[in-house]
Amino acid sequence: MEGFMVSRSLYFKKKKLIVALAAVGGMVLSSSAWALPSFARQTGWSCAACHTSYPQLTPMGRMFKLLGFTTTNLQRQQKLQAKFGNSVGVLLSRVSQFSIFLQAAATNVAGGQVVFGGTNAGASPNNNVEFPQQVSLFYAGEITPHIGDFLHLTYDENGGFAFDDSSIVWTHPWKLGKNNLLVTGVDVNNTPTAMDLWNTTPDWQSPFYSSGYSSMGHVPQPFIVGSAGAGYPLAGVGTYAADIFGPNKANWLYADADVYTNAQGTGNPTVGGFASFNGGPNGRLSGAAPYVRLAYQHDWGNWNWEVGAYGMWSSVYDGLHTKTGPIDTFDDYDLDTQLQWLNINDNNNLTVRAAWINEQQGFGAGNNSSSLSSGNLNSFNLNATYWYHDHYGIQGGYRNVWGTANPGLYNNPNTNFTYSANGSPDTSNEWIEASYLPWWNTRFSLRYVVYNKFRGIGAPSSSTSGYGASSYNTLELLAWIAY
Helix, strand or coil: CHHHHHHHHHHHHHHHHHHHHHHHHCCCCCCCCCCCHHHHHHHCCCHHHCECCCCCECHHHHHHHHCCCCCCCCCCCCCCEECCEECCCCCCCCCCCEEEEEEEEEEEECCCHHHHCCCCCCCCCCCEEEEEEEEEEEEEEEEECCEEEEEEEEEECCCCEEECCCEEEEEEEEECCCCEEEEEEEEEECCCCCCCCCCCCHHHCCCCCCCCCCHHHHCCCCHHHHCCHHHCCEEEEEEEEEEEECHHHCEEEEEEEEEEEECCCCCCCCCCCCCCCCCCCCCCECCCEEEEEEEEEEEECCEEEEEEEEEEEEEEECCCCCCCCCEEEEEEEEEEEEEEEEECCCCEEEEEEEEEEEEEEECCCCCCCCCCCEEEEEEEEEEEEEEECCCEEEEEEEEEEEECCCHHHHCCCCCCCCCCCCCCCCEEEEEEEEEEEEECCEEEEEEEEEEEEECCECCHHHCCCCCCHHHHCEEEEEEEEEC
Protein backbone atom coordinates (compact mmCIF):
# COMPACT_ATOMS: atom_id res chain seq x y z
CA MET A 1 0.00 0.00 0.00
CA GLU A 2 2.89 2.33 0.74
CA GLY A 3 4.29 1.89 -2.80
CA PHE A 4 0.86 2.56 -4.25
CA MET A 5 0.54 5.80 -2.24
CA VAL A 6 3.96 6.95 -3.43
CA SER A 7 2.98 6.25 -7.02
CA ARG A 8 -0.29 8.14 -6.59
CA SER A 9 1.55 11.05 -5.00
CA LEU A 10 3.98 11.27 -7.91
CA TYR A 11 1.09 11.02 -10.32
CA PHE A 12 -0.78 13.95 -8.82
CA LYS A 13 2.41 16.04 -8.58
CA LYS A 14 3.03 15.47 -12.26
CA LYS A 15 -0.58 16.19 -13.10
CA LYS A 16 -0.36 19.47 -11.17
CA LEU A 17 2.78 20.38 -13.11
CA ILE A 18 1.16 19.64 -16.45
CA VAL A 19 -1.85 21.76 -15.52
CA ALA A 20 0.54 24.59 -14.78
CA LEU A 21 2.28 24.06 -18.09
CA ALA A 22 -1.04 24.17 -19.89
CA ALA A 23 -1.25 27.83 -19.02
CA VAL A 24 1.88 28.39 -21.06
CA GLY A 25 0.11 27.15 -24.17
CA GLY A 26 -2.61 29.73 -23.68
CA MET A 27 -4.73 29.48 -26.78
CA VAL A 28 -4.11 25.86 -27.63
CA LEU A 29 -7.69 24.74 -28.29
CA SER A 30 -7.68 26.48 -31.62
CA SER A 31 -8.92 23.88 -34.07
CA SER A 32 -9.80 20.22 -34.21
CA ALA A 33 -7.03 19.25 -36.58
CA TRP A 34 -5.64 15.72 -36.45
CA ALA A 35 -2.25 14.55 -35.26
CA LEU A 36 -0.62 11.31 -34.08
CA PRO A 37 -3.51 9.27 -32.62
CA SER A 38 -1.34 7.54 -30.01
CA PHE A 39 -0.61 10.93 -28.42
CA ALA A 40 -4.33 11.73 -28.24
CA ARG A 41 -4.98 8.35 -26.63
CA GLN A 42 -2.15 8.89 -24.13
CA THR A 43 -3.11 12.39 -23.03
CA GLY A 44 -6.88 12.34 -23.48
CA TRP A 45 -6.57 15.69 -25.26
CA SER A 46 -8.12 16.72 -28.53
CA CYS A 47 -5.60 16.70 -31.38
CA ALA A 48 -6.30 20.44 -31.55
CA ALA A 49 -4.48 20.98 -28.26
CA CYS A 50 -1.14 20.39 -29.97
CA HIS A 51 -1.75 21.00 -33.68
CA THR A 52 -3.40 23.45 -36.02
CA SER A 53 -3.02 20.71 -38.63
CA TYR A 54 -0.44 17.95 -38.70
CA PRO A 55 2.49 18.51 -38.39
CA GLN A 56 2.04 22.18 -37.43
CA LEU A 57 2.41 22.74 -33.68
CA THR A 58 0.62 25.09 -31.29
CA PRO A 59 2.38 26.39 -28.13
CA MET A 60 0.97 23.40 -26.23
CA GLY A 61 2.29 21.06 -28.91
CA ARG A 62 5.72 22.59 -28.49
CA MET A 63 5.51 22.08 -24.74
CA PHE A 64 4.43 18.46 -25.21
CA LYS A 65 7.42 17.85 -27.47
CA LEU A 66 9.79 19.64 -25.08
CA LEU A 67 8.65 17.26 -22.34
CA GLY A 68 9.65 14.30 -24.48
CA PHE A 69 6.09 13.18 -25.38
CA THR A 70 5.62 12.06 -21.75
CA THR A 71 2.56 14.07 -20.68
CA THR A 72 -0.32 11.74 -19.77
CA ASN A 73 -3.55 11.60 -17.83
CA LEU A 74 -3.45 7.81 -17.56
CA GLN A 75 -3.87 6.06 -14.23
CA ARG A 76 -0.64 4.44 -13.11
CA GLN A 77 -0.33 0.73 -12.57
CA GLN A 78 0.03 -0.12 -8.90
CA LYS A 79 3.51 -0.97 -7.70
CA LEU A 80 3.43 -4.54 -6.48
CA GLN A 81 5.03 -5.57 -3.23
CA ALA A 82 6.97 -8.82 -3.53
CA LYS A 83 6.63 -11.35 -0.73
CA PHE A 84 10.34 -11.17 0.03
CA GLY A 85 11.21 -7.47 -0.40
CA ASN A 86 10.12 -4.71 -2.71
CA SER A 87 10.00 -5.34 -6.45
CA VAL A 88 11.17 -2.86 -9.07
CA GLY A 89 8.19 -0.89 -10.36
CA VAL A 90 7.25 -0.55 -14.01
CA LEU A 91 4.74 1.89 -15.46
CA LEU A 92 2.71 0.46 -18.33
CA SER A 93 0.29 2.37 -20.49
CA ARG A 94 -3.24 0.97 -20.66
CA VAL A 95 -3.74 2.22 -24.19
CA SER A 96 -1.84 1.44 -27.38
CA GLN A 97 1.09 3.66 -28.31
CA PHE A 98 0.96 2.42 -31.90
CA SER A 99 -0.38 4.55 -34.73
CA ILE A 100 -0.54 3.90 -38.45
CA PHE A 101 -0.55 6.41 -41.31
CA LEU A 102 -1.62 5.56 -44.84
CA GLN A 103 -0.78 7.99 -47.64
CA ALA A 104 -1.99 7.86 -51.25
CA ALA A 105 -1.35 10.19 -54.17
CA ALA A 106 -2.22 10.84 -57.81
CA THR A 107 0.16 13.04 -59.82
CA ASN A 108 0.07 14.82 -63.15
CA VAL A 109 3.19 16.60 -64.47
CA ALA A 110 2.49 18.93 -67.39
CA GLY A 111 5.19 17.44 -69.63
CA GLY A 112 4.94 13.91 -68.28
CA GLN A 113 7.64 11.93 -66.48
CA VAL A 114 9.89 12.20 -69.54
CA VAL A 115 10.83 15.76 -68.49
CA PHE A 116 12.98 14.30 -65.72
CA GLY A 117 15.37 12.65 -68.16
CA GLY A 118 15.92 9.29 -66.48
CA THR A 119 13.20 6.70 -66.13
CA ASN A 120 11.31 6.33 -62.86
CA ALA A 121 10.86 2.62 -62.27
CA GLY A 122 7.26 1.64 -62.87
CA ALA A 123 6.19 5.13 -63.89
CA SER A 124 3.50 5.73 -66.45
CA PRO A 125 4.13 8.52 -68.95
CA ASN A 126 1.82 10.60 -66.74
CA ASN A 127 -1.13 10.45 -64.31
CA ASN A 128 0.66 8.18 -61.85
CA VAL A 129 -1.31 6.81 -58.90
CA GLU A 130 0.42 5.61 -55.73
CA PHE A 131 -1.73 3.48 -53.45
CA PRO A 132 -0.19 3.37 -51.05
CA GLN A 133 2.44 6.02 -51.49
CA GLN A 134 3.64 5.36 -47.96
CA VAL A 135 2.54 3.34 -44.97
CA SER A 136 4.03 4.57 -41.69
CA LEU A 137 3.97 2.77 -38.37
CA PHE A 138 4.60 4.88 -35.26
CA TYR A 139 5.40 3.81 -31.74
CA ALA A 140 5.32 7.06 -29.84
CA GLY A 141 4.65 8.33 -26.35
CA GLU A 142 5.71 7.95 -22.73
CA ILE A 143 8.11 5.16 -21.76
CA THR A 144 8.77 6.43 -18.22
CA PRO A 145 7.76 9.73 -16.55
CA HIS A 146 10.92 11.34 -18.01
CA ILE A 147 11.60 9.29 -21.16
CA GLY A 148 9.52 9.33 -24.33
CA ASP A 149 9.96 8.25 -27.91
CA PHE A 150 8.86 9.01 -31.45
CA LEU A 151 9.73 5.99 -33.62
CA HIS A 152 8.66 6.20 -37.26
CA LEU A 153 9.00 3.17 -39.58
CA THR A 154 7.95 3.72 -43.20
CA TYR A 155 7.17 1.44 -46.13
CA ASP A 156 7.39 3.49 -49.32
CA GLU A 157 6.47 3.11 -52.97
CA ASN A 158 9.90 1.64 -53.73
CA GLY A 159 9.00 -1.43 -51.68
CA GLY A 160 11.39 -0.99 -48.75
CA PHE A 161 11.23 -0.33 -45.01
CA ALA A 162 13.31 2.36 -43.33
CA PHE A 163 13.26 4.53 -40.23
CA ASP A 164 12.08 8.04 -40.97
CA ASP A 165 12.56 10.89 -38.49
CA SER A 166 12.74 9.14 -35.12
CA SER A 167 13.92 10.07 -31.64
CA ILE A 168 14.15 8.88 -28.04
CA VAL A 169 14.23 11.65 -25.43
CA TRP A 170 15.03 12.04 -21.74
CA THR A 171 13.62 15.29 -20.40
CA HIS A 172 13.05 17.13 -17.11
CA PRO A 173 11.24 20.38 -16.19
CA TRP A 174 12.78 22.64 -13.56
CA LYS A 175 10.67 25.30 -11.87
CA LEU A 176 12.89 28.34 -11.23
CA GLY A 177 10.37 30.62 -9.62
CA LYS A 178 6.86 31.79 -10.29
CA ASN A 179 7.55 33.05 -13.81
CA ASN A 180 10.42 30.86 -14.94
CA LEU A 181 10.39 27.26 -16.16
CA LEU A 182 13.46 25.51 -17.55
CA VAL A 183 13.03 22.31 -19.58
CA THR A 184 16.15 20.29 -20.38
CA GLY A 185 16.51 17.18 -22.49
CA VAL A 186 18.94 14.64 -23.91
CA ASP A 187 18.00 12.86 -27.12
CA VAL A 188 19.12 10.40 -29.76
CA ASN A 189 17.66 10.89 -33.24
CA ASN A 190 18.36 10.18 -36.90
CA THR A 191 17.42 13.49 -38.56
CA PRO A 192 18.91 16.97 -38.20
CA THR A 193 16.15 19.39 -37.05
CA ALA A 194 13.93 16.47 -35.90
CA MET A 195 13.78 17.89 -32.38
CA ASP A 196 12.82 21.39 -33.50
CA LEU A 197 9.58 22.98 -32.26
CA TRP A 198 8.64 25.15 -35.24
CA ASN A 199 7.63 24.49 -38.84
CA THR A 200 10.49 26.44 -40.35
CA THR A 201 13.18 23.74 -40.31
CA PRO A 202 13.64 21.09 -43.05
CA ASP A 203 12.17 18.11 -41.22
CA TRP A 204 8.84 19.85 -40.57
CA GLN A 205 8.67 22.46 -43.33
CA SER A 206 5.69 23.22 -45.57
CA PRO A 207 4.42 21.88 -47.94
CA PHE A 208 5.09 18.94 -45.58
CA TYR A 209 4.73 16.09 -48.09
CA SER A 210 4.52 15.39 -51.81
CA SER A 211 4.08 12.41 -54.12
CA GLY A 212 6.94 10.31 -55.46
CA TYR A 213 6.31 11.58 -59.00
CA SER A 214 6.20 15.29 -58.23
CA SER A 215 8.67 17.81 -59.66
CA MET A 216 9.46 18.95 -56.11
CA GLY A 217 11.64 15.90 -55.51
CA HIS A 218 13.94 16.91 -58.39
CA VAL A 219 14.83 20.37 -57.11
CA PRO A 220 18.41 20.70 -55.76
CA GLN A 221 18.48 21.27 -52.00
CA PRO A 222 21.15 21.83 -49.34
CA PHE A 223 22.63 18.82 -47.57
CA ILE A 224 20.66 19.40 -44.36
CA VAL A 225 17.39 19.21 -46.30
CA GLY A 226 18.25 15.89 -47.94
CA SER A 227 19.79 14.22 -44.89
CA ALA A 228 16.49 13.28 -43.25
CA GLY A 229 15.74 9.86 -41.79
CA ALA A 230 15.37 7.23 -44.48
CA GLY A 231 16.95 9.45 -47.14
CA TYR A 232 20.46 9.45 -45.65
CA PRO A 233 20.93 7.15 -42.62
CA LEU A 234 22.40 9.11 -39.72
CA ALA A 235 22.58 8.68 -35.97
CA GLY A 236 22.77 11.68 -33.67
CA VAL A 237 22.96 12.45 -29.98
CA GLY A 238 22.29 15.85 -28.50
CA THR A 239 20.93 18.01 -25.75
CA TYR A 240 18.46 20.86 -25.66
CA ALA A 241 17.10 23.41 -23.22
CA ALA A 242 14.17 25.81 -23.25
CA ASP A 243 13.89 28.67 -20.77
CA ILE A 244 10.27 29.85 -20.57
CA PHE A 245 10.09 33.06 -18.59
CA GLY A 246 8.39 36.38 -17.92
CA PRO A 247 4.78 37.27 -17.03
CA ASN A 248 2.46 34.46 -18.20
CA LYS A 249 5.63 32.66 -19.34
CA ALA A 250 5.33 34.48 -22.64
CA ASN A 251 9.00 34.26 -23.65
CA TRP A 252 10.68 31.09 -24.92
CA LEU A 253 14.44 30.82 -25.41
CA TYR A 254 15.40 27.51 -27.04
CA ALA A 255 18.81 25.98 -27.76
CA ASP A 256 19.66 22.59 -29.27
CA ALA A 257 23.05 21.02 -30.03
CA ASP A 258 23.54 17.62 -31.70
CA VAL A 259 26.32 15.71 -33.40
CA TYR A 260 25.68 13.17 -36.19
CA THR A 261 27.58 10.24 -37.64
CA ASN A 262 26.82 7.31 -39.96
CA ALA A 263 23.99 5.11 -38.76
CA GLN A 264 25.06 1.84 -40.37
CA GLY A 265 28.12 0.74 -38.43
CA THR A 266 31.48 0.22 -40.14
CA GLY A 267 30.38 -1.47 -43.36
CA ASN A 268 29.32 0.03 -46.66
CA PRO A 269 25.63 -0.81 -46.99
CA THR A 270 23.41 0.86 -49.52
CA VAL A 271 22.43 4.34 -48.45
CA GLY A 272 20.11 6.79 -50.04
CA GLY A 273 22.32 9.85 -50.94
CA PHE A 274 21.19 13.32 -50.28
CA ALA A 275 21.88 14.12 -53.95
CA SER A 276 20.08 11.23 -55.64
CA PHE A 277 18.66 13.58 -58.27
CA ASN A 278 21.37 16.23 -58.08
CA GLY A 279 24.51 14.29 -58.96
CA GLY A 280 26.32 15.09 -55.73
CA PRO A 281 28.21 12.73 -53.42
CA ASN A 282 26.37 9.69 -52.17
CA GLY A 283 29.11 8.62 -49.79
CA ARG A 284 29.07 8.38 -46.05
CA LEU A 285 29.97 11.05 -43.54
CA SER A 286 33.63 11.61 -42.79
CA GLY A 287 33.84 12.14 -39.06
CA ALA A 288 31.08 13.85 -37.11
CA ALA A 289 28.66 16.54 -38.31
CA PRO A 290 27.69 19.04 -35.59
CA TYR A 291 24.35 20.87 -35.59
CA VAL A 292 23.41 23.90 -33.45
CA ARG A 293 20.03 25.64 -33.17
CA LEU A 294 18.89 28.83 -31.39
CA ALA A 295 15.35 30.24 -31.39
CA TYR A 296 13.23 32.75 -29.51
CA GLN A 297 9.41 32.81 -29.26
CA HIS A 298 7.14 35.46 -27.77
CA ASP A 299 3.43 34.92 -26.98
CA TRP A 300 0.82 37.64 -26.67
CA GLY A 301 -2.94 37.22 -26.74
CA ASN A 302 -3.87 34.90 -29.60
CA TRP A 303 -0.51 35.39 -31.28
CA ASN A 304 2.96 33.88 -31.06
CA TRP A 305 6.09 34.79 -33.02
CA GLU A 306 9.39 32.94 -33.45
CA VAL A 307 12.75 33.96 -34.89
CA GLY A 308 15.71 31.61 -35.07
CA ALA A 309 18.90 30.40 -36.71
CA TYR A 310 20.83 27.16 -37.03
CA GLY A 311 24.02 25.78 -38.54
CA MET A 312 25.27 22.34 -39.60
CA TRP A 313 28.77 21.44 -40.79
CA SER A 314 29.13 18.18 -42.77
CA SER A 315 32.00 16.38 -44.50
CA VAL A 316 30.99 13.67 -46.97
CA TYR A 317 33.04 11.12 -48.91
CA ASP A 318 32.61 11.80 -52.60
CA GLY A 319 32.36 8.20 -53.84
CA LEU A 320 29.14 6.22 -53.97
CA HIS A 321 28.52 4.45 -50.61
CA THR A 322 32.22 4.68 -49.73
CA LYS A 323 34.38 5.80 -46.81
CA THR A 324 37.49 6.55 -48.84
CA GLY A 325 38.63 9.05 -51.42
CA PRO A 326 37.99 12.79 -51.77
CA ILE A 327 35.96 14.56 -49.11
CA ASP A 328 33.39 17.25 -49.89
CA THR A 329 32.16 19.77 -47.32
CA PHE A 330 28.70 21.31 -46.89
CA ASP A 331 28.27 24.12 -44.36
CA ASP A 332 24.60 25.07 -43.94
CA TYR A 333 23.39 28.27 -42.25
CA ASP A 334 19.78 29.29 -41.68
CA LEU A 335 17.64 32.23 -40.66
CA ASP A 336 13.93 31.59 -40.07
CA THR A 337 10.78 33.08 -38.58
CA GLN A 338 7.18 32.04 -37.90
CA LEU A 339 4.09 34.07 -36.96
CA GLN A 340 0.98 32.23 -35.70
CA TRP A 341 -2.56 33.36 -34.84
CA LEU A 342 -4.96 31.03 -33.02
CA ASN A 343 -8.66 31.88 -32.61
CA ILE A 344 -10.04 29.74 -29.79
CA ASN A 345 -13.63 30.92 -30.25
CA ASP A 346 -14.21 30.13 -33.93
CA ASN A 347 -11.57 27.41 -34.40
CA ASN A 348 -9.66 29.35 -37.03
CA ASN A 349 -5.87 29.75 -37.28
CA LEU A 350 -3.22 31.27 -39.49
CA THR A 351 0.51 30.45 -39.63
CA VAL A 352 3.06 32.32 -41.77
CA ARG A 353 6.62 31.00 -42.11
CA ALA A 354 9.84 32.02 -43.86
CA ALA A 355 13.25 30.33 -43.94
CA TRP A 356 16.48 30.97 -45.82
CA ILE A 357 19.33 28.42 -45.96
CA ASN A 358 22.76 29.31 -47.32
CA GLU A 359 25.11 26.42 -48.07
CA GLN A 360 28.83 26.84 -48.68
CA GLN A 361 30.20 23.90 -50.66
CA GLY A 362 33.76 22.61 -51.00
CA PHE A 363 34.82 19.71 -53.22
CA GLY A 364 37.99 17.70 -52.60
CA ALA A 365 40.69 17.26 -55.23
CA GLY A 366 39.95 14.32 -57.52
CA ASN A 367 36.21 14.28 -56.77
CA ASN A 368 33.72 12.85 -59.25
CA SER A 369 30.80 15.07 -58.27
CA SER A 370 31.68 18.62 -59.14
CA SER A 371 33.07 20.70 -61.98
CA LEU A 372 34.32 23.25 -59.43
CA SER A 373 36.35 23.23 -56.24
CA SER A 374 33.75 25.32 -54.39
CA GLY A 375 30.29 26.80 -54.74
CA ASN A 376 27.16 27.82 -52.89
CA LEU A 377 23.47 26.96 -52.83
CA ASN A 378 20.61 28.97 -51.36
CA SER A 379 17.07 27.89 -50.54
CA PHE A 380 14.28 30.30 -49.60
CA ASN A 381 10.82 29.12 -48.52
CA LEU A 382 7.94 31.52 -47.78
CA ASN A 383 4.53 29.98 -47.05
CA ALA A 384 1.29 30.39 -45.12
CA THR A 385 -1.51 28.12 -43.92
CA TYR A 386 -5.06 29.05 -42.91
CA TRP A 387 -7.63 26.69 -41.36
CA TYR A 388 -11.31 27.59 -41.08
CA HIS A 389 -13.67 25.94 -38.57
CA ASP A 390 -11.59 22.79 -38.19
CA HIS A 391 -12.38 21.41 -41.62
CA TYR A 392 -11.27 23.66 -44.47
CA GLY A 393 -7.67 24.62 -45.13
CA ILE A 394 -5.80 26.60 -47.72
CA GLN A 395 -2.06 27.03 -47.93
CA GLY A 396 0.45 28.19 -50.46
CA GLY A 397 3.86 29.64 -50.86
CA TYR A 398 6.86 30.70 -52.87
CA ARG A 399 10.06 28.68 -53.11
CA ASN A 400 13.33 29.84 -54.65
CA VAL A 401 16.59 27.91 -55.02
CA TRP A 402 19.68 29.57 -56.51
CA GLY A 403 23.42 29.11 -56.48
CA THR A 404 26.62 28.42 -58.39
CA ALA A 405 26.17 26.76 -61.78
CA ASN A 406 27.95 23.41 -61.57
CA PRO A 407 27.42 20.96 -64.48
CA GLY A 408 29.16 18.13 -62.66
CA LEU A 409 26.89 18.50 -59.64
CA TYR A 410 23.50 19.37 -61.16
CA ASN A 411 23.76 17.91 -64.66
CA ASN A 412 25.44 14.60 -63.93
CA PRO A 413 24.68 11.91 -66.56
CA ASN A 414 24.96 9.18 -63.90
CA THR A 415 21.87 10.40 -62.08
CA ASN A 416 18.16 10.16 -62.83
CA PHE A 417 18.06 13.79 -63.89
CA THR A 418 20.17 15.12 -66.77
CA TYR A 419 18.31 18.23 -67.93
CA SER A 420 19.60 21.57 -66.73
CA ALA A 421 20.67 24.89 -68.23
CA ASN A 422 24.48 24.91 -67.97
CA GLY A 423 24.36 23.01 -64.70
CA SER A 424 22.31 25.68 -62.94
CA PRO A 425 20.35 24.77 -59.79
CA ASP A 426 18.18 27.90 -60.07
CA THR A 427 14.51 26.99 -59.50
CA SER A 428 11.53 29.04 -58.42
CA ASN A 429 7.85 28.22 -58.08
CA GLU A 430 4.56 29.21 -56.52
CA TRP A 431 2.16 26.65 -55.13
CA ILE A 432 -1.34 26.56 -53.70
CA GLU A 433 -3.14 23.76 -51.87
CA ALA A 434 -6.71 23.28 -50.71
CA SER A 435 -7.47 20.71 -47.97
CA TYR A 436 -10.54 19.17 -46.39
CA LEU A 437 -10.74 17.29 -43.09
CA PRO A 438 -14.03 15.37 -42.93
CA TRP A 439 -12.79 13.79 -39.67
CA TRP A 440 -9.87 14.55 -37.39
CA ASN A 441 -7.85 11.59 -38.69
CA THR A 442 -8.58 11.97 -42.41
CA ARG A 443 -7.30 14.58 -44.85
CA PHE A 444 -7.68 15.21 -48.59
CA SER A 445 -5.61 17.83 -50.41
CA LEU A 446 -5.31 19.18 -53.94
CA ARG A 447 -2.09 21.03 -54.78
CA TYR A 448 -0.89 22.83 -57.90
CA VAL A 449 2.73 23.94 -58.41
CA VAL A 450 3.71 26.48 -61.09
CA TYR A 451 7.38 26.87 -62.07
CA ASN A 452 8.93 30.12 -63.24
CA LYS A 453 12.33 28.45 -63.61
CA PHE A 454 13.42 24.84 -63.19
CA ARG A 455 17.13 24.01 -62.76
CA GLY A 456 18.03 27.06 -64.81
CA ILE A 457 15.42 26.34 -67.46
CA GLY A 458 12.99 29.15 -68.25
CA ALA A 459 11.76 29.25 -71.83
CA PRO A 460 12.07 26.01 -73.86
CA SER A 461 14.95 27.59 -75.77
CA SER A 462 17.04 27.69 -72.57
CA SER A 463 17.10 23.88 -72.36
CA THR A 464 18.88 21.39 -74.60
CA SER A 465 15.90 19.07 -74.03
CA GLY A 466 13.40 21.53 -75.46
CA TYR A 467 11.32 21.51 -72.28
CA GLY A 468 10.43 24.83 -70.67
CA ALA A 469 9.80 25.55 -66.98
CA SER A 470 6.03 25.13 -67.45
CA SER A 471 6.61 21.49 -68.46
CA TYR A 472 7.36 20.79 -64.78
CA ASN A 473 4.09 22.24 -63.43
CA THR A 474 2.58 19.59 -61.15
CA LEU A 475 -0.96 18.76 -60.02
CA GLU A 476 -1.24 16.43 -57.01
CA LEU A 477 -4.20 14.82 -55.28
CA LEU A 478 -3.10 13.67 -51.82
CA ALA A 479 -4.84 11.70 -49.09
CA TRP A 480 -3.88 10.80 -45.51
CA ILE A 481 -5.64 8.65 -42.98
CA ALA A 482 -4.34 7.86 -39.50
CA TYR A 483 -5.37 5.62 -36.64
